[in-house]
Amino acid sequence: MDYTVVYFHYGLRSGNKPSLRWLREAYNEFDRKYKKNLKALYVVHPTNFIRILWNIFKPFISHKFGKKVTYVNYLAELRDHLNYEQLIVPPDVIRHDERLRATQKSGPLPPVKSPPPRPPLPTQQFGVSLQYLCEKNKGAIIPLVISQTVAYLKEKGLKTEGIFRRSARVQLIKDIQKLYNLGKPVSFEQYGDVHVAAVILKTFLRELSEPLLTFAVYHHVLEIVRVESSLRVTTCKQIVESLPEHNFVVLKYLVSFLHMVSQESISNKMSASNLACVFGVNLLWPPQGSVSLSALTPINIFTEILVEHCDTVFASRCPPGQVLP
Known part of the structure; x- marks a missing residue:
């Protein structure tokens, strides 16, 4: 079955960081069908470490698989790719996202909210009762x-x-x-x-x-x-x-x-x-x-x-x- 993976990178520390050898062995362990059926891999809040790691892994990863990876700098960007409301986002990740967005402008930013619902069209078919x-x-x-x-x-x-x-x-x-x-x-x-x-x-x-x-x-x-x-x-x-x-x-x-x-x-x-x-x-x-x-x-x-x-x-x-x- 096709599937999508959302990886929240925030929280990775030296104490829980897997070795490069382990990552390579883990990737090779997956059957081809799991790599083929992966629709997209979203890496949320990427750091320089994850970008360097990706460059190291490029020689071992197929070109098609590589095209499925998308870096997402802020949670709000996920809304352009999938149904954000269906995700269970850890509170620590949400707070980290708010801190990141606050550094882009003066003063803290309010949490990302969904726009108020618009009244349905007379011909509306989706999202109604x-x-x-x-x-x-x-x-x-x-x-x-x-x-x-x-x-x-x-x-x-x-x-x-x-x-x-x-x-x-x-x-x-x-x-x-x-x-x-x-x-x-x-x-x-x-x-x-x-x-x-x-x-x-x-x-x-x-x-x-x-x-x-x-x-x-x-x-x-x-x-x-x-x-x-x-x-x-x-x-x-x-x-x-x-x-x-x-x-x-x-x-x-x-x-x-x-x-x-x-x-x-x-x-x-x-x-x-x-x-x-x-x-x-x-x-x-x-x-x-x-x-x-x-x-x-x-x-x-x-x-x-x-x-x-x-x-x-x-x-x-x-x-x-x-x-x-």
């Missing part, structure tokens, strides 16, 4: 982004190996989001890459103002690990049936599609378990902060049950006007 989309999209139950990406992926991507695991160019994803938010037509055919539609679908879910599974069920989902294995499908069914009708319908539409994807796992290598690892954190997160490592296991278990047993989980409740993928 399901209710807002339903009202603005003439009562359409399934959001436009979900229906279009699912339709395209059903036709082009069901057998694509690693579907939902690969990334796409950040700027391209932002451009497509802008088209959607401005109410302009989007045709995934022109990009010739099913992974673009897959990333757009995940991004849409992740940027909902409230997760599709809602905040209300968060702690109930975390308790799934305490339920006996034989009773977990029934428990998941009860949790899903407690959702508001709109959320239930959209979730069933999405999960029915993911079940179709899992049925092609021989070709696409995306079993229900693999899909759960990708979609779990995009379907549910806590009201405050990001998903903790301890919460990942129950969320993934819950999502895997949804995908693998979707016919049972969504069987009895059939709201009027329901749409299937």
Whole structure:
């Protein structure tokens, strides 16, 4: 799976600094796929030491890997590259960043804050609620982004190996989001890459103002690990049936599609378990902060049950006007 690493360099001392030999051996120990799948390595608050170290390592590191490294002098610059709000930044690093920025101007600078939210456009598709989309999209139950990406992926991507695991160019994803938010037509055919539609679908879910599974069920989902294995499908069914009708319908539409994807796992290598690892954190997160490592296991278990047993989980409740993928 593609991944990104953010390295906070502040805090490195002589007592915790690894030797050059150890670093070289550690780099060689990683399998090629880990180096290939690294999307970007951001080095935050680099010092002369890290720059010298990088020059020493250049002869041993591939040219392609070297191009993935980006120096970031201040935390604010990370916002141009990734979703800063999803990062857990140590308090010491934040204070160090404030001190660095204070030296650039006279007097201390206030902490970096997100700009105040702008009112959504009438055509906004990302970063709003399901209710807002339903009202603005003439009562359409399934959001436009979900229906279009699912339709395209059903036709082009069901057998694509690693579907939902690969990334796409950040700027391209932002451009497509802008088209959607401005109410302009989007045709995934022109990009010739099913992974673009897959990333757009995940991004849409992740940027909902409230997760599709809602905040209300968060702690109930975390308790799934305490339920006996034989009773977990029934428990998941009860949790899903407690959702508001709109959320239930959209979730069933999405999960029915993911079940179709899992049925092609021989070709696409995306079993229900693999899909759960990708979609779990995009379907549910806590009201405050990001998903903790301890919460990942129950969320993934819950999502895997949804995908693998979707016919049972969504069987009895059939709201009027329901749409299937």
